[in-house]
Amino acid sequence: MNLKETKITIVGGGSTWTPGILKAMTRYKESLSFKEIVLYDINEERQRHIGEFGKLLFNELCPDVKFEYTTDKELAYKNADYIFCQMRTGGYKMRELDEKIPLEEGVIGQETCGAGGFAYGLRSLRDMIEMVEDVRKYSKDAWILNYTNPAAIVAYGLTKKFKEDKRILNICDQPINMLMSIGKILGVDEQSLEPSYFGLNHFGWFTGLYNKDGQDLLPELKEKILQKGFSPKDAEQRDKSWLDTYALVEDMVRDFPEYVPSTYVQYYLYPEYKTKKLDPKYTRANEVINGREKRVFEECDNAVKAGTTLGSNVVHNDAHGEMIVEIADTIHNNKEKTYIVMVENNGIVSNLPKDAIVEVACVLGNRGPIPFHVGEIDVFYKGLLENQYGYERLTVEAFFEGSYTKALQALTLNRTIVDAKKARRILDRLIKANKAYWPELK
Template sequence: MRLTVVGGGSTYTPELVDGFARLRETLPVTELVLVDPSLERLELVGGLARRILARQGHPGRVVTTTDLDAGVEGADAVLLQLRVGGQAARQQDETWPLECGCVGQETTGAGGLAKALRTVPVVLDIAERVRRANPDAWIIDFTNPVGIVTRALLQAGHKAVGLCNVAIGFQRKFAALLGTTSERVHLDHVGLNHLSWELGVRLGGPDGEDVLPRLLAEHGRAIADDVRLPHALLAGLGAVPSYYLRYFYAHDEVVAELAGKPSRAAEVAAMEEHLLEMYGDPALDEKPELLAKRGGAYYSEAAVDLAAALLGSSPGVQVVNTANRGTLPFLPDDAVVEVQARVDGDGAVPLPVRPLDPLYAGLVAQVTAYEDLALDAALRGGRDRVAKALLAHPLVGQYRLADELTDRLVAHNREHLAWA
């Protein structure tokens, strides 16, 4: 089995490799290809990847290359984890929206739109080259904003599924609180990427007992602290929002908080520099503890499970980003939702979900409308399309603000926008 990681020079990659090594029975990778434009990063990350596999007795071969076409040739699955513009672009995404009094974040609000505009054309070019190399290859997208990027891929006819680690993170935390194994915990996870709620926590499978009321009664304050929202809010909802809902439920509070401290991008850039230094140590043959602070917890387990299901060796149920196809009846069929789905060699089929309360459905519908406009702007370009997408976003929604944000977005991203 040949698996290619585009963006293989990312500091995330050792997390992936550790998962491939530990879970070799689930996903028997024989060749792992790391593709990245940075030869320096490839040498550091690739060297550590080989040492991790060797330490754990994994027989797989690690190949590094800056040649995308060579890297995807013959791949059974291609995992995308790229960042167009690097941490410097992320730093901008988290900075200039704050100058307008809006949240500065890399996947939400105006910063998220900027990332989508930079990313979608690049991902679609990669996907076309994957299709030419092997039309049967699956594309697993971990590149943010996952919902918009996955919709672009599906709309262009690619075999693609989007992946996020939010759901598996909740699954593991809830399992620990319940004193059970994560395999027994099934989430009623509903929404969009980075706009989702846990409406139920079931033991044993989709039809198991819902223990979410017990979790909230016994551990509500700890869960609320984890998602950084008030305990009273979670108790009133009877649900657990993703921590990304904080940008919506406490927008002004978050803006004030972000304006007074260094950006997350700056923290991550410093962390990455340290990690890359560590990766260069020939004595290091396991993922360092510092990597856990980089983000992406349980990313490797989720990626292994998804790749194994898509490649036919281990079909199962997993939270993924895939086409709605009537799952949420108030959304278009081609919208991309983040829900539990049955995944096998034919792709992902969403499981039925309970009707959404208007409190959730209204926000999901509005953000989906924004994503429609964001994807149109990413595909066709133009200042007017960018401004319309921002006007539709619930965190913007005012024409003067949308105009000001549009000007700043274009000014900061001109080198990445062919039409600007």
């Protein structure tokens, strides 16, 4: 065990996912040997709900740990060892526009896929680059573990901007959420499964699921999905939109039975169907604002009023919190465990571009991720991923170059849009909506 005492900072401390991360951290206190936890957010009032809950939680469970929350960058980043990043530039107000503007034009309105993901990506890149520069000013060797969406665009942009920085790791909890659901369907502990997986973030497939005896359980999983459907492990705690999203995995396995896809692939395979199922007046952003956000803040405040976190129901879905803390622990103690994370391709998928940011199984330790080789993928999957890679690359180039043309090319290429006239209408509306956040596109 690495006994060096550490400081961990959570960027986006006011996120409703932060309580789950904090609760997970209390279980890793000895293993991660942290002495200081800091929440950082630019929204002081929003962070206060979570920060006061965190103070109470650590006072009860880890009283020897210094816990604080702040809007001061130097306090947050100085001498930090691990940065957990989950920022949302523009908040839910901008997410609502990301989802509703495309839907009003008759195409997918979703947080990370299609035009919504494009808009969010251009916003996120600005603040993520600033965050990395700030962290490196105060803590040049800190590990930056990034959850910030849309992770594919953010990861590609950060890799281009900070090519030599080997301590930025872009991760997503959806593969873990999928594995938890898979474990429930198969009646096994998901941690006992060794996955084979390839794709881009929110655009990938499980190609194998090996148990400790080396048996591939993927054929059995596909049979069970076709017989009984697919649902999240924590179905009773999920909003209806998430249940619908998981349910469509069955359709994808029936149509394309070779592999088991990530839930997000449906937006690219069935864009017309998905668009018809979405309400332009009440999107997932509204669902979160009126549901999860309200519930988490209320339950944090109730715990503070009661003077105890015992009996609090603020933490429901542990996958998000558990994964980032577990990955930090794996790096800290060089455990060399397997995770599905994002890395630069460099031949991992041999018939995709070298600079694509692929999401694959990797062995993770204190040297960072060491990816498993995938090799060539079949023409159908290659075609889908080449298209998405082109969209992601053009999006990032539009950001760095301030190029309207490349932004239009990106949206036209995206499978959820494809029509250039629609792409131009959407782009022009998104430019107006994001005036305070995007670079000027000429």
